[in-house]
Amino acid sequence: RALLSDQGTPIAWASVGLADGLYLTFPGHNALPVGYDPRDRPWYQLAVSHRDVQWGAPYLDASGLGVLLPGSVALVDEGDRFHGVASIKIPFEYVISGMLRGDELPEAATVSLLDDEGRLVVGSDGGERVTMSSELTRGAELAPYPVAEVAAAARAGKSGAIRRDGELILFARMPALGWTYVLQAPESVVR
Numbered sequence: 001r002a003l004l005s006d007q008g009t010p011i012a013w014a015s016v017g018l019a020d021g022l023y024l025t026f027p028g029h030n031a032l033p034v035g036y037d038p039r040d041r042p043w044y045q046l047a048v049s050h051r052d053v054q055w056g057a058p059y060l061d062a063s064g065l066g067v068l069l070p071g072s073v074a075l076v077d078e079g080d081r082f083h084g085v086a087s088i089k090i091p092f093e094y095v096i097s098g099m100l101r102g103d104e105l106p107e108a109a110t111v112s113l114l115d116d117e118g119r120l121v122v123g124s125d126g127g128e129r130v131t132m133s134s135e136l137t138r139g140a141e142l143a144p145y146p147v148a149e150v151a152a153a154a155r156a157g158k159s160g161a162i163r164r165d166g167e168l169i170l171f172a173r174m175p176a177l178g179w180t181y182v183l184q185a186p187e188s189v190v191r
Contacts, residue, residue: 010090010094011090012068015038015043015088016086017043017087019039021038021039022084029063043059043070043072048082050073050074051080054072055069055070058092065089067092067093068089068090069091070089109183111124111182112182112184114179115142115154116155117154118153118155119142119144119151120142121142147164166187168184168187171183
């Protein structure tokens, strides 16, 4: 109770969408467009054909909360019959502040998050400047990461390091999200 009332959590919405279209959300609100159907939303589709927790690509929230990161799981009964999807949505800004900013990053470093196709979702210069792909907020296709070897590794789900032109590029798969975390910096500043 103290966590929820005093500190807060990174969860913006907790939702349930049932197979018949019924939609419940916490906290409740009336900001959805007329004709909203949870079954058409990315967070719902994410879990329809899976039985474990699925983390999806960030998407623009229909109620105006900005870009959200969904985590969803199918609701099934003992006979594995599908009944709907339960989901939490985390503001993508929370992900950015927790992963792409920090005093421990060298000033000359760039940090990026790539999706499972090796496309740039968001990047940071190691300080406070964070650039979210403009395609993300428009719902368009994301651009591939500019270092082809790293993009290929992200598509293959691999982690590793590449030295190139005096720079060190470290990349690590994040299994829970299916994404790749990339740190690129001059070799002279990497400890």
